[in-house]
Amino acid sequence: MNGYAVSTENLGLSYGRTPALTDITVNLAADRIHGLLGRNGAGKTTLMSVLASLRRATRGTVRIDGQDPFENQSVMENVCLIRESGDLLVDERLKTNLTFLEGARPHFDRPYAESLMEAFRLNPRKKPQALSRGQASAFGAIVGLATRAPLTMFDEVHLGMDAPSRQRFYNELLTDFAERPRTIVLSSHLISEVEHMLETVTILHEGRLLLSGEADDLHARGATLTGPAATVDQHASGLQVVGTRNLGPTRQVTVFGDLDEQALEAAEHDGLQVGAVPLQDLFIHLTEPQPEEQAS
Amino acid sequence: MFDGREPIYHQIAEAIRGEVLSGALEEEDQVMSTTQYATTYRINPATAAKAFAQLVDEGVLYKRRGVGMFVAPGAADRLRAERRKAFFTERLDPVIREARLLGLSTEDLTDYLTTHAGSVPAATDTSEEGR
Structure with a gap:
């Protein structure tokens, strides 16, 4: 099994006259873990619904494994979108749901699903409506893992889970992904928890693409400069400042862009602290309506 | 981490x-x-x-x-040899620069080295690199 590559070109989708996605062009390579980030309403779920052929794009093109996925059964049966709602047969026991998935999904691994059910302590005789929010999330995660689809998308599935369950999910995902590489798209609000699992990061903002690229590059493009305000300003001039915090005479700015490593070394030499910017901070700064003037 | x-x-x-x-x-x-x-x-x-x-x-x-x-x-010998090459320029020069700023003389530094170097415990983990 090989993972599916995903690409969109000038993708647009409107709900009536309201644009939900505008001009989205992304390339997600096969067999990697991609992060899809955005504030509420940014268009993440809509984009994933289009990739899963639950909705049809109003404009532009979608290619999954080189094909248009819409109403294309051979592609669609190998694309799995796990939403928080679960998409289950709600009147059937969990084990019946597994049987159904076994028939519908070419790569579904039932013994793996059952072992995960045990690990997450889910009773296969229960029906979906009898599950707590955390259990329902866990079952969604299990379905997503055991489907082993060449393109698997998790849309905030782990939101309902408690911290130990989320850790178990991350561990299972990384272990199974290492053994059976496939294309994973992970959307999450808990950015700091998944940050280092992501190989690429795509950020949507108000229905548009804010950025899409390698996580390592993104990491290298952000820095914090901390020190006396005047020295910080001197070194930050000419750089794109996306956030500023003042603590008495000390100032910390977050800069983002093509940073000159020698200039950063010079800043350090002048006594400034040069630090990394966690993805979550960068995300908040970049999607802030007015990034400047954040005195605190 | x-x-x-x-x-x-x-x-x-x-x-x-x-x-x-x-x-x-x-x-x-x-x-x-x-x-x-x-x-x-x-x-x-x-x-x-x-x-x-x-x-x-x-x-x-x-x-x-x-x-x-x-x-x-x-592997350890190779790493050690490589780091020895870089030690003086990358590690010691900044210390000397800092010492100058603080008004410490070369003699102050050598005095400190001769009296204290023997009593500094060996590093158990040299992976500390972050800045």
């Missing part, structure tokens, strides 16, 4: 180099698999694989097909 601006795979490679230098990892010891690294530090397996590839290039690790990654014979 992983709070520096360096790419994470650099930080992992540096941590392994540190363990080899300190003897925590000895020659022919097996290092954790990419999957173990991935789940332990919750990072992408490809990131761990990149760190391993870099260390294989440097001759610190070598791969036994189907078994895993092992510390190469002579």
